[in-house]
Amino acid sequence: MSSTSTHLVANCIHTWSHARPLVTFCARVVKMKPDLHVTFLVTSLLFERLNKEKARSFDVGDESAQRLRIVSMGATTDMIGDGQIEPWWRALVAGEEIVCKQTDTRYAPLPTPPAVIFDVVGVKNIGIVRAISGKSVKIYALWPALTYSILQLFGDTHVGGLGNIHERAEEESRRSGRDFADVAVEIITSKRGDVIRMQGLPPMYDYEYYPQEALGDGKAIVDVLSRVNEVNKTVDGAILISCLSWEKDAVQTARDWMAETSRSVFIAGPLLPTASKSTSTENEKSQSPQGAEIQAFLTKTLETSGRHSLLYISFGSMNWPVKISDKLWAFLDVVMELNIPFIMSAASPLAVVPDEVNEKVKTYGKGVISTWTPQQMILDHPATGWYVSHGGQNSVTESIAAGVPFIMWPFSADQPINAVLATDVHKVGYELLEVRSGPGLQKIFRTGYTPIGTVEAVKDEARDILRRAFGEDGKEKRARLQALQQAALGDWEEGGASRRDVAAFLASL
Known part of the structure; x- marks a missing residue:
């Protein structure tokens, strides 16, 4: 040395x-x-x-x-x-x-x-x-x-952020006598209907940053976030x-x-x-217990259904629609109804796939559900056409780099903003609105639409979006994404x- x-x-x-x-x-x-x-x-x-x-x-x-x-x-x-x-x-x-x-x-x-x-x-x-x-x-x-x-959660107020949450929560706790953690959670996940404005984004109600009902009370890590x-x-x-x-x-x-x-x-x-494609793919594939099976499935799908025919579904390593899983299985029913090949990742520790769903997918014959998928290998494969994503930044980056457009299903954190960037700002994807729950089932500021949120509404929206995605409108979005892909790789x-x-x-x- x-x-x-x-x-x-x-x-x-x-x-x-x-x-x-x-x-x-x-x-x-x-x-x-x-x-x-x-x-x-x-x-x-x-x-x-x-x-x-x-x-x-x-x-x-x-x-x-x-x-x-x-x-x-x-x-x-x-x-x-x-x-x-x-x-x-x-x-x-x-x-x-x-x-x-x-x-x-x-x-x-x-x-x-x-x-x-x-x-x-x-x-x-x-x-x-x-x-x-x-x-x-x-x-x-x-x-x-x-x-x-990061700016919205942890920035100062003059850049669109929440400022010093710990200081604000302590002050309110002293004034009102309320528990500090309760106040801090309220500040972080405010859903009062205030309009949030940030440079380069359409305005959004504060509750639109949390389109899915929270799974807990948020107190576990509030001291860190504050x-x-x-x-x-x-x-x-x-x-x-x-x-x-x-x-x-x-x-x-x-x-x-x-x-x-x-x-x-x-x-x-x-x-x-940054390694060669073969080295990168093999090491990523080794992280998935079904890596070889998934690679073979992609090859078969390309041969039988053609380029851009496959739908990839993943909510990342943590998220899963636990309280609205019926909406996920309804969406998957529409995918199979439309004869679309798919791969779905169930990587979250919260993910539970019922036996009847696994049996239905097995009978369908054009789907794979895996506990951990080699995501970049899937996105880079010519068979992959669209990505149903939670909208986490890593997933968005990988999808842009692969030139695969989005169908967004956001939960929280950076995901709702990425959904708006994909749909309204860059116009390279769609957002599923009827899958929202809890505070998410309120009026959307930029359109004025209020989601219905029923399983039937999910199915109707899924049919509409999937048909457009795999049609001419989808081709236009894919072509538009190519400019972003070239800029990102550059x-x-x-x-x-x-x-x-x-x-x-x-x-x-």
Whole structure:
């Protein structure tokens, strides 16, 4: 190891949608900077999958892979995997050896890290490093979602955000005598009918940001979420996983906001594996127990039904329409009624597929339901025509990069805004409205329509949208998406926006 080597430390909460783009970012930067070493500290929950995901960015013989070490800190009792870093950080800054809790691999000391990348919601770990190292280390916050969503939830009020939620909730709790957690949840998930306006987006009622009824009371992680705005005032900059062409107004708003306090914003999307297509596909396929079956199914579908004939359905690794599963099975009935081949991911720990549904799909013969799908392999396949998506940022990015348009079924977080970007701003998809529940069954600001929300309404809407998607209207949307696809992929080419920004980030270390 050279005496001029640079050491960067990375960490995120143990959610796949946060971890996957960060490991890809880390793989990119060690390739771009030959003297850079990265230590990615993770909980045991994600260790094995992240190592497989890392392999998707390095071809055999690529020695830069050795400079990205993924180290397990072991299991944690923290719900999101935050606050575990203290002993590891003390060892790293002291120049001591560290030992992976998963493999017992011993890692030799590296130079003291001048910078770390932490999840924007990793408020405990950010606080730990600040308390130990002060301003001697730069802390960059990874914004692991749509930029609009981070701004709306954690930004100051003058950029369209909720401001210091913790301070607001404490003040209201003192004034009214109400429980702090109740007040904080109310602030975060406000559904009073206020109109939210953000640059580059059509206005939306606040309840439209939560089109599905919540599964819990939201108190479990409210203390973390309420502190994000406050704690992130202490970081030195932000790294965005989004694409400039998808939400340029939000990116500019983020830059202007952070510049008020002389902090930098670096855009890094799309964060996609950088190994050869065969290496990337094989490593992704290995993460799914049905990977080979799905690949064979795609090949057969292309032969029998042609290009763009398949519908891919996935709600990501966490979301599932638990309280309205009857609407999901009604939608699937219409898919089969219209003789559309499909693959459905049931990856969420909340996902339950009834035996009668599995039997119906087996009898149908043109569908696959899997507990974990090789998503990018599916989206990149020429048989895939449309993606029924929850609208999480990783899924949106992967779909844009593959040129596959959307049918949106959003739940919360960045998903409702991505649905609006897909349908109203870029006009490259549709949104299912009748699948909404709870507060979502209220008037939509931009159209004035109020969803009916019955199973029959879901079926009627599904027939209409699927027929249009697989018809001439769908072809127009697919053609329109190609411009976004080219722009997104160009962001990492020489002179592209993300390549320039990440090079500037590396130069700042």
